[in-house]
Amino acid sequence: MTEILAPGPEGLARGAALLAEGRLVAFPTETVYGLGGDARNSAAVAAIYAAKGRPSFNPLIAHVPDLAAAERIAVFSDRARDLAARFWPGPLTLVLPLRPEAGISDLVTAGLDTLAVRVPAHPVAQGLLRAFGGPVAAPSANPSGRISPTTAAHVIEGLGNRIAAVVEDGPCQVGVESTILSLDPPMLLRPGGVAVEDLEALLGPLPTGGNAAKPNAPGQLTSHYAPGAAVRLGAATRQPDEIWIGFGDTPGADLNLSPAGDPTEAAQHLFAALRAADRMAAERGLSRIAVAPVPETGLGRAVNDRLRRAAAPR
Numbered sequence: 001m002t003e004i005l006a007p008g009p010e011g012l013a014r015g016a017a018l019l020a021e022g023r024l025v026a027f028p029t030e031t032v033y034g035l036g037g038d039a040r041n042s043a044a045v046a047a048i049y050a051a052k053g054r055p056s057f058n059p060l061i062a063h064v065p066d067l068a069a070a071e072r073i074a075v076f077s078d079r080a081r082d083l084a085a086r087f088w089p090g091p092l093t094l095v096l097p098l099r100p101e102a103g104i105s106d107l108v109t110a111g112l113d114t115l116a117v118r119v120p121a122h123p124v125a126q127g128l129l130r131a132f133g134g135p136v137a138a139p140s141a142n143p144s145g146r147i148s149p150t151t152a153a154h155v156i157e158g159l160g161n162r163i164a165a166v167v168e169d170g171p172c173q174v175g176v177e178s179t180i181l182s183l184d185p186p187m188l189l190r191p192g193g194v195a196v197e198d199l200e201a202l203l204g205p206l207p208t209g210g211n212a213a214k215p216n217a218p219g220q221l222t223s224h225y226a227p228g229a230a231v232r233l234g235a236a237t238r239q240p241d242e243i244w245i246g247f248g249d250t251p252g253a254d255l256n257l258s259p260a261g262d263p264t265e266a267a268q269h270l271f272a273a274l275r276a277a278d279r280m281a282a283e284r285g286l287s288r289i290a291v292a293p294v295p296e297t298g299l300g301r302a303v304n305d306r307l308r309r310a311a312a313p314r
Contacts, residue, residue, distance in 0.1 A: 002156060003165035007124045015167050016131035019044075023164035024051060026141035026155045027128050029120040031091045031174045031193050032271070033149040034063065034138030035163065036128070039073075045107040045137050051162040054144040058215050059110040060137040061093050061178070062117045065129040073102035073135055074115045080183055086202065089121035091174050091193025095182040095217050108137045116217045118178055124169045140177060141166070145224055145314075147278075148271050148306075150175055175268035176302045180217045182209065190219035191302040193267070224309040225271070227278035227289060231311035235290035242290040243277040250292050254280060257292075263300030270303055274310065 003018075005011035005025075015025045022044040025036045035052065037044035039062045049056050064070050067084050074096040076084070083094065098104060098115040109115055117135075120126065129136060140148040142158040149155045152168035179192035181199065187209040188196060200206055210220040229243070238244035238252065246253025248261030255273045257266035277289045291307055294300045 002161050002163055005165050005167045007169040012127045012131045015128050018164045019132045026166035028122055028169045029125045030122045031177050032172050033141040033155050035141035036136040036138040039108050039135040039137040040103045042105040042107055045105045052144045057110050060108045060139050062135040063138050064135050065126055070117050073099055074117050088119040091178040093118040093178045093180040147274050150271050189217045191305045195298045196301055223312040223314045225306045226310045227274050229278055229281040230288045232288055232290045233307055233311050234293050241286050242288045243281045245273050245277055245291045247292040247294050263298045266294055266303050267299040
């Protein structure tokens with residue numbers, strides 16, 4: 001049985017002990033719940049891929065509690081340190097040269113010479129990382145390609161008894177995964193919990209990159225975050241065979257990402273709304289989920305990225 005751990009000292013100590021044994025522990029971050037394993041233990045990292053059904057060519061993010069720990073496993077330029085000082089702890093992942101002596105499993109990097117690294121802000125994530133004392137590889141705690149989890153119940157629903165434990169501490173506040181940025185030159189690999197506008201204010205216009213066939217960071221697969229029902233985007237009205245997720249002033253919508261039309265609120269609610277819409281579609285015998293337009297500003301860019309991947313052919 002998957003253990004449900006409280007977020008206090010005893011639960012975090014138990015979670016850290018399980019990680020040290022090479023077992024998998026899901027835990028909340030400010031973005032989504034992550035599925036953690038010791039990033040230095042190839043058997044543990046292989047278990048992450050197996051539990052999720054994730055392709056092993058899709059690299060993982062290493063989570064650490066602070067910049068000092070990040071510098072022990074990755075090589076930081078002055079620009080990288082400046083970004084870390086501005087956005088860490090927080091929902092920004094940097095893809096940096098891997099330190100060969102760091103002992104990170106090749107499975108974490110998918111054999112690349114770069115490492116995706118993040119310092120999460122969530123106090124439970126911080127507590128678990130400090131109790132464990134090493135880097136933790138942690139993709140989202142859900143079956144690969146499906147809707148990411150923002151509560152412990154979502155984790156149990158998707159991964160059941162495939163993992164040792166989950167630390168339960170309510171819903172995640174950001175609601176979409178971290179923004180991923182490579183450097184030298186700067187390139188946006190995935191929009192996420194840090195608005196692209198905030199990065200561009202420091203770095204200038206950011207080109208986008210990534211390769212679904214050979215990812216150099218998570219979140220680049222064409223089909224991802226998908227519910228069981230098909231997804232139609234840009235829906236100003238509902239068709240008879242659809243559950244309709246609204247945004248802003250959308251009378252008659254079954255669900256609404258943000259009645260106030262706030263992209264940040266939409267990000268918080270996105271994955272829970274997709275799960276709820278999928279259940280409603282199944283209960284009503286409907287085949288599709290329609291989603292109203294969300295503006296490409298602030299976290300709306302991350303919301304639309306996830307929706308496009310959820311709607312992609314599978």
